[in-house]
Amino acid sequence: MSVFKRAPIAVRREERAAHIFMLPWFLGVIFITLGPMIVSIGLSMTKYRLIGKPRFIGLDNYVKMFSDARLMQSLKVTFLYVIVGVPLALALALLLAVVLNKGVRGLSFYRSVYYLPSLFAGSVAIGVLWRQVFGAEGIVNTIAGWFGIDSMGHSWVGDPKTAIWTLILLHVWTFGSSMIIFLAGLRQVPQELYEASALDGANKWQQFCHVTVPVLTPIIFFNLVMGIINSFQNFAQAFVVSGGTGGPTDSTLVYALYVYQQAFGSTRNMGYAAALGWLLVLIVGVLTGLNFLFSKKWVHYAD
Template identity: 45%
Template sequence: MTRKRLLQENLTSYAFLTPWLIGFFALTLYPMFYSLYLSFTQFNIRQPPQWVGLRNYIVMFTGSEQFPRDERFFNSLLVTFKFVFTSVPLKLLFALAVAMLMNKKLKLIGMYRALYYIPTLLGGSVAIAVLWRRIFAGDGLLNLILERLFHLTDLPAWISNPKYSLSTLILLAVWQFGSPMIIFLAGLQQIPKEYYEASSVDGAGKVRQFIWITLPSLSPIIFFNLVMQMISAFQSFTQAFIVSNGSGGPLDSTMFYSLYLYIKGFGFSEMGYAAAMAWVLLIIIAAITAIFFKSSGSLISYGSGE
């Protein structure tokens, strides 16, 4: 009787899990392994996939006499690495600075927190990307302000100049600091006030308190935000697509990896090559994440001697 009841309970549990299991296998696991198969094929949607082995990967990295190396692939990697390793640290710095300001006991503090969080809700949208393109255009709002306030002339069209186009997208990414700010704020509110009171008695100033109390206490949260924002930055697509009209220009200066993947897959119908690019991106993100975890052991304090 006990075994029968246990079996019934297990069956009931699996019945409730069935929708999730169907979604996981049909919408996640199967597409992943099918894309892995496609990465070894030549596939243009209109015709069945043709097995080509490692040709897609060879074209990416080395090329051959018959299939030259894809130079735009390396350029997209370079642009993406510049974007990730510039925007993520800046975003976290701004997020932490604003979180410390929002941790004060001020009037209307809830409204301030909501206002600072709004850019994160809007920043990834198409409308904001279009607005950003207009602000940094040659006749945009930024140049208008610089002309009126500082009487500057011959200002560049920031968004269409290869020297500055990527910087405008980095600025847009940094502007979306609301999500890590909220997480930092939650972490700051968990630090015991006694730590700061005891250090004040010992004569520690604000700078020493920040270095020796705030940063070590926030180290797990800093690490979490760093990993999550890094993964998100590697997958950035909407901003570059809208700002460059889907071309990655000017001169491929905003050709993010995900944008080039989209162009190869849906622009040139090279779905097999795009699938190979997707798996290369997965390996890159996994490798960098593993390096972060491997090197973070001595830098993170969990407050329990770990």
């Protein structure tokens, strides 16, 4: 009987221990996530310039968005960055994952080398390096000169027509994390599927299209959603490459950089920046929802 009497006490102790261990997470959600989100909703309806008290203006910040030309430009630049950069990065990541999955010698070394750029993608050093590589006297112009292309003196990051493409190329270069996920997924593809398709006369390309890709569609979907979300949050690369201006002529003014300029630039319009932040939440939420909606037509799960 004593055993049955002590059991509820032991259960309650375990529950208290679990609550204590979960307490830091709950405090983080409340004070670091939910708290700032609630405050930002309030600030988005005020005129607040960091100095002085916020002044309530209702929905004026949201109405202002419809006539903000630079906001429209930042959306245009960001959507171009996402629509071109994300598919290219995923395609390159999948291609290299397939190659590395063929039993390449020194797999661990190559996997580390390809993953390394992802670790430094948002660093200031990489942004400075990229400005030097695509600058007027950079290595890109030097290599072009070897092939008889005289582009010395032309700054790729200083030309409005090419600046955004250097940022897209930088995004594609940081494909390592997606590649690692693809590589893990390729290890889970049943070999009997390849054997059965080979017996039916399928070549390597047909096996890739009709076996590898369908099995990997859940992983492709995951990388696609995460890639879109991360691309909309891109800030450090555009900030460093453009010197914080989004130039030349706002050709690299991605959305996150524009929000930063509104919040901490010369205007210090924190209320408007908060409203822009919630517009970003809405855009990312809608795109993610659409991805989940259309995923029913092309993502294939094991069941």
